[in-house]
Every structure is written in C-alpha cells, then in structure tokens.
Amino acid sequence: MYDTTDMLDFKKKQKRKRRLIRVVLILLLLTGAVAAYLTQEIWLPKIRNINRQYQTIINDGALAEGNFPITINSGADYQIDYSGNYLTVLSDSTVYFYSDEGGLIKHTQHAYTNPVMISANGRALLYEHGGDEFCLEDGNGTLYEQHYTDRKIMFARLSEEGYTAVVTTSEKYCCEIIVYDRKGTSIYERQCVERVDDISFREGSEGCVISYINAENGSLVTSVLSVDFSENGSLWSSPGLDTFGLEVYSYTGGAFVLGMDACGYVDNAGNITSFYRYDGDYQGGSSSGGQSAVILNNEAQRQYTLVLFDGGGREPIMIGLASPLIDVHVADELAYVMTSDAIFAYDFTGTLRSTAQVNDSYTGFERSQKHIYLKSFNKIDRIDYTS
Numbered sequence: 001m002y003d004t005t006d007m008l009d010f011k012k013k014q015k016r017k018r019r020l021i022r023v024v025l026i027l028l029l030l031t032g033a034v035a036a037y038l039t040q041e042i043w044l045p046k047i048r049n050i051n052r053q054y055q056t057i058i059n060d061g062a063l064a065e066g067n068f069p070i071t072i073n074s075g076a077d078y079q080i081d082y083s084g085n086y087l088t089v090l091s092d093s094t095v096y097f098y099s100d101e102g103g104l105i106k107h108t109q110h111a112y113t114n115p116v117m118i119s120a121n122g123r124a125l126l127y128e129h130g131g132d133e134f135c136l137e138d139g140n141g142t143l144y145e146q147h148y149t150d151r152k153i154m155f156a157r158l159s160e161e162g163y164t165a166v167v168t169t170s171e172k173y174c175c176e177i178i179v180y181d182r183k184g185t186s187i188y189e190r191q192c193v194e195r196v197d198d199i200s201f202r203e204g205s206e207g208c209v210i211s212y213i214n215a216e217n218g219s220l221v222t223s224v225l226s227v228d229f230s231e232n233g234s235l236w237s238s239p240g241l242d243t244f245g246l247e248v249y250s251y252t253g254g255a256f257v258l259g260m261d262a263c264g265y266v267d268n269a270g271n272i273t274s275f276y277r278y279d280g281d282y283q284g285g286s287s288s289g290g291q292s293a294v295i296l297n298n299e300a301q302r303q304y305t306l307v308l309f310d311g312g313g314r315e316p317i318m319i320g321l322a323s324p325l326i327d328v329h330v331a332d333e334l335a336y337v338m339t340s341d342a343i344f345a346y347d348f349t350g351t352l353r354s355t356a357q358v359n360d361s362y363t364g365f366e367r368s369q370k371h372i373y374l375k376s377f378n379k380i381d382r383i384d385y386t387s
Contacts, residue, residue, distance in 0.1 A: 057386050059356035064371075067102025069379040080375050082366040084122025086139055087373055089380070090115055095124060097139045100368060102382065105139045118158045125158040127166075136164060136184070144184035151176070159201035163187075165208060167196050177210070179229060188229040197222060200250040207235070209255045211248035216240045224248060224255050224266050236270040249287035253312060256292050258285040263294055265312030273312035280305055286330040291348050293335035295325035306337050310348040317350040327364040334387055336372075338365050343372060345387040354387040 072078050079090040087098040097105040112128040127134035135145040151168040162182030170176045179188035194212035201208045207228040221240025243259030254267040264275035280296030292309040304325050308317040327338040334345045345354040364375040374381040
C-alpha cells in the first residue's frame with residue numbers, strides 16, 4: 001500500500017508531466033504558426049482558390065491593326081517564335097526581330113539552305129541540319145558564331161541562360177555533344193555511342209537531360225540520362241520507354257518524353273513513373289515545368305482529343321474537342337490549344353479558362369503575355385488574349 005508521501009509524489013509527477021506536455025504542445029503550435037507565416041506566399045493562394053469557380057473568359061478574337069498583319073514573302077515554310085519580348089521570324093533568307101506591337105527591330109540575312117531557329121529569352125539560335133556552322137543572335141546583333149571543319153551539325157538546342165548544346169557527327173562515335181556558354185566558350189563535351197534524339201537543359205543550365213534511341217527486344221525505345229556539366233559520367237539514367245522519342249523536356253522532378261506514339265515521365269532516380277499510349281494520330285505536344293499536353297486527331301472516328309498531364313505518376317485528363325486540333329503550347333500552368341476555328345486555354349484540372357474564335361487559315365500560333373500571334377501561309381496576325 002502507498003503511504004501519504006508516495007501519493008503526494010505521484011500527484012506531483014503527474015502534474016509536472018501534464019505541464020510538460022502543455023509546454024511542448026504550445027511550442028509546436030508556435031513553430032507551426034511561424035512556419036505558416038513564413039510560407040504564406042506558397043499556400044495562401046491555393047487556399048483562396050479552393051472551391052473558386054472560374055468564369056471562362058471569352059476573347060473577341062479581333063485582329064490587331066497598325067503593323068499587323070506582318071507579311072512574309074517566303075511562303076509557309078517560315079518559322080516564328082516568341083521569347084523575351086521579341087517575336088522572331090525566320091524566312092528562307094532572313095531572320096527578323098519584331099516588338100510586341102509588330103515594329104521591326106532588326107533583320108539579318110543568312111546563308112543557310114535549310115535553316116532552323118530556336119529562341120529563348122530574347123536570343124535566337126540559327127543553324128542548318130547537316131551544316132558546319134551556327135550563330136547566336138539577339139535584337140542588338142550577332143553574339144557569336146561557331147564554325148566546324150571536321151563535323152556536321154545534327155541539331156542544336158538553346159537554354160534560357162543563353163547556353164547552346166550542339167549535337168554533331170563524329171568519326172569514332174555515333175555522335176558528340178558540345179555545350180557552349182553564353183559567350184561561346186566550350187564548357188562540356190561528351191562522346192556518345194547512342195543515337196542522341198534530343199537535349200533539354202536543366203534549370204540554371206548547370207546540366208541537361210539527354211534522350212537517346214536504342215533497341216530492346218527487337219523494338220526501338222527511348223531512354224533518358226541526366227548529366228552535370230561539371231562532372232563526368234551521368235547522374236542517373238532510365239530504362240527504355242516503348243516509343244520513338246521526338247522531344248525531351250527537363251523539369252525539377254525529372255523529365256518528360258514526348259514520343260511518336262506514346263509519352264511518359266521519368267523521375268530523378270531514372271524510374272519510369274508514367275506512360276501513356278496515344279489513342280489517335282499524334283498532332284503535337286508541349287511541356288513546361290512538368291506539366292504537359294498532347295493533341296491527337298482520329299479522323300476516322302471524328303475524335304479530337306487534348307490530353308493533359310500534371311506531372312509524373314498522375315492520371316491524364318482527356319478533353320474532347322469538336323474540330324481538328326492544329327497546335328498546342330504549355331505556358332504559365334495553362335495548355336493553349338488551337339483547333340481549326342478557335343483557341344482554348346485549359347488549366348491542368350481540365351477547366352476551360354479562356355477562348356477566342358479564329359478562322360481556319362492559320363497553321364500555328366505563339367503565345368506572349370498579352371497576345372497570341374497567328375501564323376498563316378504568308379502573314380502573321382495578332383489578337384489580344386486574356387487567360
């Protein structure tokens with residue numbers, strides 16, 4: 001039996017225990033409150049948007065006047081791109097830099113027979129498939145040029161920071177990769193025994209992901225590996241995705257592979273986290289920040305489908321549209337899709353955010369912060385577009 005002293009000691013211990021628990025709980029609540037305050041810019045907008053009903057914005061689709069339309073003399077094979085407040089246009093003989101309002105800032109002639117243009121952050125990379133030189137331009141002039149004497153250019157890519165990756169032929173290997181910084185200095189080289197299919201710079205241009213084609217069990221598959229420009233070897237590599245890869249897109253969680261008849265995600269450990277086989281003819285695709293969109297046309301069944309992917313490991317969202325799909329771009333967490341008579345913007349929950357009517361003469365488009373530039377056979381129009 002407990003005596004009186006033991007009972008008093010026991011009660012004191014219980015009191016101290018309860019007091020300690022209360023102190024710990026108060027400290028945890030205070031820590032949580034401080035953490036919530038410091039991170040409110042991340043979570044508060046999401047809380048505000050819960051159960052928020054978006055009202056679809058109907059843009060009038062009125063064509064801009066003044067400097068528009070921009071007339072192109074080289075026919076339908078010209079290229080357009082928008083980046084860094086410039087609309088860049090590549091014709092068969094000239095590259096043009098235009099302002100948002102369609103004012104001509106600069107034009108430079110080129111000597112490429114089959115030119116290719118890639119733009120990023122106001123810069124334009126120009127090269128030719130099978131050529132031996134490339135150049136980097138911006139609105140002020142030529143930043144640098146590079147000539148080769150012992151190799152040909154297979155393709156090249158440009159990063160937001162102005163880094164250039166060039167895949168060339170090689171006497172001893174299947175191909176070689178050379179990466180240049182924004183001043184044109186070579187900072188990385190890689191000899192490849194695989195057929196490199198595409199390259200996408202990682203954020204900050206500290207490295208890139210590389211997709212390549214190889215054979216597995218009698219089929220062509222696409223694998224991905226990630227490299228750092230300051231290290232040899234690779235950071236990770238993936239098994240083959242069962243598709244012939246067209247493009248690869250890097251993002252913080254890994255990479256998205258856009259293929260000819262399927263697409264998929266791999267994570268930063270090289271694991272395949274999602275794979276989707278197309279149900280229709282591939283018409284186009286785009287990806288940004290891990291969010292991806294693919295457009296498919298099934299003319300036999302009159303089915304036209306936009307497929308949305310909000311990162312790896314998540315089920316795709318499929319949206320049926322009434323007319324054939326022409327072009328798609330992902331930007332600012334929205335997927336913009338052009339049909340033969342309209343442009344729609346969807347978020348990655350599948351909600352229609354905005355739309356505008358267009359006519360059936362356009363073959364593609366580019367999105368800026370306030371406008372959409374419409375490409376047709378011999379001219380570029382512009383409409384205001386709020387999304």
